[in-house]
Amino acid sequence: MLVFLGIGYSLKHLTLEAIEYLGKADKIVIDRYTSLYEDDPAELAKYTKGEVVYASRKDLEGEGMSKLIEEARFKTIVLAVPGDPFIATTHDSLRVEAIKKGVEVKVVNSISVLTLIQSRLGLQAYRFGKTVTLVYPDYFKPYSTIETIYENLNRRLHTIVLLDLRLEHGRAMTIHEAVEILLKLDDELENKLDNSLAIGVARLSWRDERVQADLLPRLVKYDFPPPPHSLVIVSTPLPVEMEGLKLICKLPE
């Protein structure tokens, strides 16, 4: 059986179901490249008698993927993923391939960055539009990201902007970098974001989390703890959301 198991963002997010499947595992494969984790994921070892290994991207793609699927035919292999295992597209092919090859698949859900952001900032969950990921403009300028933000704003919807994470290259985009990239693109296009409210979200749910709302260009004035970071571009807030922005996200008067 191949178990896709969400581990949330710290050990305190493990569900009873997650602990049950960690206990049943012959082997736990820890995904260390899709997101950062507050605790040391090696601590998952205390919930299992199975072997614990770390996976890089290549271990879960191509030949690595086929090997893992064959192993799961006879053993219980748990793929431990930060957040929820299928909020992000990274493991979709592995799931589909395993099912096609007749290997039993189980999904154990957990807290995702998307649910954390929608639940913790005082904005209403049904007022979020399409989520985007902002990548470093190394090879191309991410115009489609900003166009989605504009579309969401036109529909009076907020946008969650996840920030580029290239852990295998030691790179994780910060809120300051994201603001700079977005404002440059916005200058070339509709020039809408200078007056947009935004929230810098750093290490949400971690012990040293920092959440700060202000006009987008002003977010660079604030110090945030190290990544993982996200941004929220706020559409016209409802009165209750405006109160949330002030009381929860420290929006200055």
Ligand SMILES: C[S@@+](CC[C@H](N)C(=O)[O-])C[C@H]1O[C@@H](n2cnc3c(N)ncnc32)[C@H](O)[C@@H]1O
């Ligand atoms: C691919 S997503 C993670 C998806 C994960 N499977 C989930 O369900 O949360 C990774 C991005 O989420 C954001 N992120 C993750 N944890 C975060 C946190 N605690 N605070 C702020 N942003 C976070 C960052 O933008 C990071 O680049």
